[in-house]
Amino acid sequence: xxxxxxxxxxxxxxxxxxxxxxGVPDFQPRSDAQTTGRDQDIxxxxxxxxxxxxxxxxxxxxxxxEARTLxxxxxxxxxxxxxxxxxxxxxxxxxxxxxxxxxxxxRNGKPIGKVKFTDYVSFAGERDxxxxxxxxxxxxxxxxxxxxxEGFGFPIDFRVYERGDYGNKAAKYIVFGLNEGKTMSLAELxxxxxxMSTMGKEAVIAVIERRGEVIYYKVGKWRPxxxx
Numbered sequence: 001x002x003x004x005x006x007x008x009x010x011x012x013x014x015x016x017x018x019x020x021x022x023g024v025p026d027f028q029p030r031s032d033a034q035t036t037g038r039d040q041d042i043x044x045x046x047x048x049x050x051x052x053x054x055x056x057x058x059x060x061x062x063x064x065x066e067a068r069t070l071x072x073x074x075x076x077x078x079x080x081x082x083x084x085x086x087x088x089x090x091x092x093x094x095x096x097x098x099x100x101x102x103x104x105x106x107r108n109g110k111p112i113g114k115v116k117f118t119d120y121v122s123f124a125g126e127r128d129x130x131x132x133x134x135x136x137x138x139x140x141x142x143x144x145x146x147x148x149x150e151g152f153g154f155p156i157d158f159r160v161y162e163r164g165d166y167g168n169k170a171a172k173y174i175v176f177g178l179n180e181g182k183t184m185s186l187a188e189l190x191x192x193x194x195x196m197s198t199m200g201k202e203a204v205i206a207v208i209e210r211r212g213e214v215i216y217y218k219v220g221k222w223r224p225x226x227x228x
Contacts, residue, residue, distance in 0.1 A: 048099045050085070052115050052123075058084040059101065074147035074166050086150065087124040088134040092142060094120060095135075130156050130177075137177045137206045140214040151176070152199070154192055160204070174201040175216070180209050193219050 048070070049062045060083065061067040067083040070076055075093075077084045085093075093099035094117045101120065103113030124131035133156055141148045141158070147166035151157030151174060159171035174196045178184060196203040203219045 047097075048093065050090075050099055050101050051105060052090075052101050052103060052120070059090050060084060062105070072167075074149060074161070077150075087120075087128065087131055088138040090120060091117070091124065091131075091135040092139050095139065133177050133179055133208055136208055136212055137175065137214055140206075141175065148175075154195075156206075159201075170200070172202060173204050174199070175204045175206050177206040177208055177214075180207060189219070 048066045050059045051062060052059050061070070064083075067076065070085075071078060071083065075085065075089050077086070090099065090101070094101060101115040103115060106112050121132065124135075128134070137156065137158065138148050141160060145163050147161040149159040149161070149171065151159055154174070154176045156177035158175050160173040160175050161169070161171050165172065176192065193203045197220070205217045205219055207215045207217065209215065
């Protein structure tokens, strides 16, 4: 199965998989989401300060209260007293000018060595060739108001919660990404959809166009009813 190339447009999609109310998509215009690159809750929050440690291989936050705030909004991983951010979360927060990242803290508690967005893009890309694709999908979904969490190990996948469901209900969707022009066999697609259906999740393909725009396709099994 080949992912549609430039001939595929937003108008050719029958119905977006996420954010549909009474048959009408309630997505933000793409230009608005690309301009802001942030959701409303994060936009209202003050600048977050973090430290990137290559030795520890992750980003930690300097303030426990900031960590708890982000955690409540569906960001990061908590391991005991430690709180870490995923690379796509770091890129999203830096892209929206919400995260100030430094390399280390001196003895007086002063940040040393500012990390630029492009620097972290390079680092993330070195250890994960799909890092940029993950970021684009994560940014797009968060900008639309969805809580997005790490998936179950499918290629470029995320658990996506309906608005208001995070912390109360399980994720409704599993979104997995494909870059435009890449291929996936029907057998592989069928296997992924069946696994997701077994988990009680709705499968959504996020196709990343070459311009960075993300288009969603809802995927499912349909069995026609046999005539009597």
